[in-house]
Amino acid sequence: MQKSIHDIINSAYSLGACSKLDKISDYRTLVAAFFSPQGQEFCEKYKYPSIASLREIKYDVRPRGVYVDSGDVVIKGKKNVCLAGNTHAEIYVSGVRFTHTVILMHGASATINAENYAVVKVVNISGGEVSINKDKTVVVL
Numbered sequence: 001m002q003k004s005i006h007d008i009i010n011s012a013y014s015l016g017a018c019s020k021l022d023k024i025s026d027y028r029t030l031v032a033a034f035f036s037p038q039g040q041e042f043c044e045k046y047k048y049p050s051i052a053s054l055r056e057i058k059y060d061v062r063p064r065g066v067y068v069d070s071g072d073v074v075i076k077g078k079k080n081v082c083l084a085g086n087t088h089a090e091i092y093v094s095g096v097r098f099t100h101t102v103i104l105m106h107g108a109s110a111t112i113n114a115e116n117y118a119v120v121k122v123v124n125i126s127g128g129e130v131s132i133n134k135d136k137t138v139v140v141l
Helices: 005-014 019-023 027-035 037-046 051-064
Strands: 066-068 071-076 080-084 087-094 099-105 109-115 119-124 129-134
Touching: 005 019, 005 027, 005 051, 019 027, 027 037, 027 051, 027 080, 037 099, 051 066, 051 080, 066 087, 080 087, 080 109, 087 099, 099 109, 099 129, 109 119, 119 129
Parallel strands: 066 080, 071 087, 080 099, 087 109, 099 119, 109 129
Antiparallel strands: none
């Protein structure tokens, strides 16, 4: 049985999530909350969501940059990326349009290739591995 957004929100509330979750109405707003600073902090603190929960919604969140059990993938120029489970990504980032956020969860791994003044924030929530190849202009947070 697939998890609904309502189930995910209730689960987060049970861990003490804030009332901002009331504004979540679809997978777009769910993923936006996940990538927000408060969402990242909450997920990092509670190792949330579980890999089982992510697997139940993986096809719904993939278009929003969340890759769950996706094997080997190549990602270019995305602002927000989350990798979970059996996923390894070769990620290419460049430029200063935005800070690139890469979240690793549940054993996922990434090789990040950064250049041209890119700013990259890496959040390792639970057991991910990352290597970063960068030029001297890149800032890693």
